[in-house]
Amino acid sequence: MSLAEFPLVLILAGLVGYSVLAGADFGAGFWTLPQGRLTDRVREHAHRAMAPVWEANHVWLIFVLVIAWTSYPTAFASLISTLSIPFFIAAVGIILRGSTYVFRSAVGTTRTGAAADVVFAVASIITPFALGAAVGGIASGRVPVGNAAGDLVTSWLNPTSAMIGAIAVFSGAYLAAIYLAADARRIGDAELEEAFRRRALGAAVAAGAIALAALPVVRDDAPRLYHGLTHGGGLACVIVSAVAGLVTIALVWVRRFGLSRVTAAAAVAAIVAGWASAQSPYLLPTYLTVDEAASPHATLISIIVSAVLAAILLLPSLSLLYGLLLGGRFDPGRTTDEQPEPRPVRIGRWELLVGLAATVFVAGALLNIFCETAWQRAIAVAALLGGIAGGFVLLAIPPEED
Amino acid sequence: MQALSLGVHIPLVCFGIAFPAILLFVEWLGIRTGDTLYRTLARRWSRVMISLFAVGVVTGTILSFELGMLWPAWMAKFGSVFGFAFALEGISFFLEAIFIGIYVYGWDRFSPRIHLLTGIPIAITGMTGSLTVIAVNGWMNHPSGFTMRNGQVTDVHPFTALFENSYFWHELVHMYLAGYIVVGFVLAGVYAWGKLRGRWGRYERTALVIPLTVAALAAPAQVVIGDWNGRAVAAEQPIKLAAFEGLQETTKGAPEHLLGWYNGSTVVGGIPIPDLLSILAYHSPSATVQGLDTVPPSDRPPVNWVRFSFQTMVFIGTALTFLGLWYLWFRIIRRRLPRTRWFFRALVAAAPLSIVALICGWITTEVGRQPWIVYNVMRTSEAVTGATGIPVGFATLIVVYLLLAGLVVWLLRRLARSPLELQPPAESVTPDVAR
Numbered sequence: 001m002s003l004a005e006f007p008l009v010l011i012l013a014g015l016v017g018y019s020v021l022a023g024a025d026f027g028a029g030f031w032t033l034p035q036g037r038l039t040d041r042v043r044e045h046a047h048r049a050m051a052p053v054w055e056a057n058h059v060w061l062i063f064v065l066v067i068a069w070t071s072y073p074t075a076f077a078s079l080i081s082t083l084s085i086p087f088f089i090a091a092v093g094i095i096l097r098g099s100t101y102v103f104r105s106a107v108g109t110t111r112t113g114a115a116a117d118v119v120f121a122v123a124s125i126i127t128p129f130a131l132g133a134a135v136g137g138i139a140s141g142r143v144p145v146g147n148a149a150g151d152l153v154t155s156w157l158n159p160t161s162a163m164i165g166a167i168a169v170f171s172g173a174y175l176a177a178i179y180l181a182a183d184a185r186r187i188g189d190a191e192l193e194e195a196f197r198r199r200a201l202g203a204a205v206a207a208g209a210i211a212l213a214a215l216p217v218v219r220d221d222a223p224r225l226y227h228g229l230t231h232g233g234g235l236a237c238v239i240v241s242a243v244a245g246l247v248t249i250a251l252v253w254v255r256r257f258g259l260s261r262v263t264a265a266a267a268v269a270a271i272v273a274g275w276a277s278a279q280s281p282y283l284l285p286t287y288l289t290v291d292e293a294a295s296p297h298a299t300l301i302s303i304i305v306s307a308v309l310a311a312i313l314l315l316p317s318l319s320l321l322y323g324l325l326l327g328g329r330f331d332p333g334r335t336t337d338e339q340p341e342p343r344p345v346r347i348g349r350w351e352l353l354v355g356l357a358a359t360v361f362v363a364g365a366l367l368n369i370f371c372e373t374a375w376q377r378a379i380a381v382a383a384l385l386g387g388i389a390g391g392f393v394l395l396a397i398p399p400e401e402d
Numbered sequence: 403m404q405a406l407s408l409g410v411h412i413p414l415v416c417f418g419i420a421f422p423a424i425l426l427f428v429e430w431l432g433i434r435t436g437d438t439l440y441r442t443l444a445r446r447w448s449r450v451m452i453s454l455f456a457v458g459v460v461t462g463t464i465l466s467f468e469l470g471m472l473w474p475a476w477m478a479k480f481g482s483v484f485g486f487a488f489a490l491e492g493i494s495f496f497l498e499a500i501f502i503g504i505y506v507y508g509w510d511r512f513s514p515r516i517h518l519l520t521g522i523p524i525a526i527t528g529m530t531g532s533l534t535v536i537a538v539n540g541w542m543n544h545p546s547g548f549t550m551r552n553g554q555v556t557d558v559h560p561f562t563a564l565f566e567n568s569y570f571w572h573e574l575v576h577m578y579l580a581g582y583i584v585v586g587f588v589l590a591g592v593y594a595w596g597k598l599r600g601r602w603g604r605y606e607r608t609a610l611v612i613p614l615t616v617a618a619l620a621a622p623a624q625v626v627i628g629d630w631n632g633r634a635v636a637a638e639q640p641i642k643l644a645a646f647e648g649l650q651e652t653t654k655g656a657p658e659h660l661l662g663w664y665n666g667s668t669v670v671g672g673i674p675i676p677d678l679l680s681i682l683a684y685h686s687p688s689a690t691v692q693g694l695d696t697v698p699p700s701d702r703p704p705v706n707w708v709r710f711s712f713q714t715m716v717f718i719g720t721a722l723t724f725l726g727l728w729y730l731w732f733r734i735i736r737r738r739l740p741r742t743r744w745f746f747r748a749l750v751a752a753a754p755l756s757i758v759a760l761i762c763g764w765i766t767t768e769v770g771r772q773p774w775i776v777y778n779v780m781r782t783s784e785a786v787t788g789a790t791g792i793p794v795g796f797a798t799l800i801v802v803y804l805l806l807a808g809l810v811v812w813l814l815r816r817l818a819r820s821p822l823e824l825q826p827p828a829e830s831v832t833p834d835v836a837r
Binding site for chain 1 (some may be wrong): 430452455457458459465480489493495500502523571585615619620636685738739
């Protein structure tokens with residue numbers, strides 16, 4: 001693997017993370033569509049399960065965008081200007097989804113939430129579709145290099161894009177149903193568990209059927225992509241994905257939800273890898289290769305440094321979050337009632353300390369005005385901030401009066 | 403469009419910088435003193451924090467789309483220089499999102515100390531996230547760390563460009579203080595409003611005093627840091643400085659006009675204060691200040707925009723400083739809060755004014771840099787997108803943001819009105835009455 005390809009691996013890993021986690025998040029939104037008798041309980045369950053993690057799920061996209069524009073600026077500028085419409089639609093969808101999450105968390109579960117739920121569901125379908133359509137535009141070679149050089153409409157409204165968008169919507173619904181079924185089992189709600197099991201099977205069959213239907217469409221519309229997916233590494237990935245998908249359906253059938261989460265994620269990862277393999281060595285087929293698009297050496301090194309940093313910081317944090325979530329720590333009723341002992345605070349020699357903080361503050365201010373060198377400046381700013389911190393601690397507890 | 407999105411995002415960033423630290427202090431007080439009032443307050447504020455953070459996630463995502471969508475040429479050319487900072491920003495944002503989920507949903511699920519610990523990463527990442535973005539802005543104002551060869555960016559040193567930049571540190575300190583000022587005055591303003599409406603108990607008094615103390619201390623410090631910023635601008639971006647006043651010709655002992663209007667060659671209708679601009683820029687009444695006419699008209703920023711927002715920022719900042727000193731005087735000398743209703747009215751006014759000052763400060767630095775997007779290297783017009791349909795997108799975005807703003811106001815009002823749980827739920831499980 002060359003240096004130029006390394007960020008691409010990060011981007012693909014980020015895309016897998018986004019497809020699996022945010023895909024499930026979008027899918028949970030899909031299941032808040034009105035659906036008869038169970039509607040309210042399904043909605044409630046979907047929201048409760050996703051609320052603590054949706055922000056974290058979502059930031060994967062920011063991660064992908066940031067690495068993309070840093071590592072392959074020309075490619076990023078070209079694709080985001082040509083595909084500005086689907087990205088804009090996705091952005092509006094994300095705004096609406098975020099708003100309804102905030103709305104739900106503040107309002108709780110009341111009847112006033114019904115309209116918001118429909119907005120949420122619609123945004124949850126449009127957003128993955130738009131993003132999938134944008135991917136379709138890239139994969140089918142409709143994004144040339146340049147500032148909005150491609151067709152603004154047909155670059156994402158075309159047969160391949162429509163297929164990939166639909167697959168994105170249904171695979172999200174299927175991932176979400178699996179996660180939610182497992183969650184329902186953990187909190188011991190057999191009826192919901194069964195409801196989500198049936199939804200998972202339905203969505204899996206739909207996603208599989210669309211994937212099969214997509215094959216002839218892609219063959220006619222994007223022969224190069226089709227060739228890549230049916231030969232060599234691309235074919236291997238497609239087979240892995242299909243097998244993992246079938247295994248997942250079987251596992252859901254026999255109610256092994258824990259393991260089916262893993263195989264479902266593997267199916268998504270394999271299809272992303274297959275896409276990358278099918279269009280290699282191009283980043284924007286057939287206009288720009290990965291090597292041509294890559295940033296200068298020093299920037300790529302800095303990205304690798306930040307990627308290592310990210311791995312060190314993010315992986316333990318993420319596993320903590322999901323560990324707590326899957327361990328049921330955020331479930332209703334799991335509370336501790338540990339309370340600290342009352343210990344009144346007395347600050348001795350208050351006047352002296354206030355005088356000291358004020359002196360440090362004023363000295364810092366004066367030094368700031370008259371300093372010349374960087375060192376003096378650093379001391380001056382430190383004194384100023386130190387005075388603020390000291391003064392704050394001394395004055396923060398309000399006086400007992402009135 | 404970018405301006406609109408940034409204008410919405412910046413006040414939220416302030417809450418990201420300052421709010422978690424204040425919140426954690428309150429929670430720590432609760433643990434240290436065993437007083438459930440602080441815990442209730444921290445809990446209440448954490449609901450506000452996650453609501454604002456969610457909106458921040460949304461506007462931040464939109465911004466990262468827009469950076470690419472609107473300024474493709476800028477990204478393509480310089481992405482390799484400053485993209486590193488955005489990568490770090492992404493990591494910070496990610497960590498913040500993870501821990502904010504754990505923190506807010508973790509009340510009563512962990513021991514108080516562990517819960518406090520889960521909040522610390524939020525405070526740190528809120529700072530580092532904005533730090534890297536400010537680094538990019540500092541770089542745009544004072545580009546360095548790369549070489550232009552035949553219109554191509556070569557010899558890139560991202561770390562030097564961003565963090566060893568002489569334009570980074572003063573912008574950083576200025577912005578952080580601004581964060582504390584805005585958060586402090588906005589929170590204090592909310593409770594001052596309640597006080598004027600007759601809601602005034604120990605809870606409200608605590609909730610007013612803690613943020614107000616932060617803001618009252620930060621506001622006078624900001625005056626000094628602002629002076630540092632002014633000198634740095636004079637040294638590195640003389641044309642921006644000239645635009646603060648509308649100074650046409652290079653002048654020894656340059657005046658500053660309060661108010662007034664720059665008509666293309668001079669300032670009319672203002673109150674001139676002799677030598678003030680020279681003092682601001684170089685601390686000397688006889689210093690020479692470079693005028694606008696040293697560069698061709700096409701290289702000058704829209705002077706009135708810069709002048710007006712600069713003066714508004716300074717004016718509001720000075721007023722907030724006096725308000726802060728008023729408060730500190732009473733707290734230190736009289737050991738109580740001022741009793742007059744005018745003090746609380748002033749606090750209510752200070753809440754929106756602090757945000758106005760923040761946005762004016764941002765306009766000053768960004769519009770003052772025009773027509774350059776990267777100072778003296780790339781023009782804004784060279785960086786903008788070629789895609790059509792921007793006005794349609796712009797209109798949609800305005801509608802969406804209005805909806806979002808309405809939602810936030812509605813939610814915060816609802817949060818404020820919902821009854822206080824002065825007894826935390828954990829205690830109400832084993833009520834004293836039952837024994």
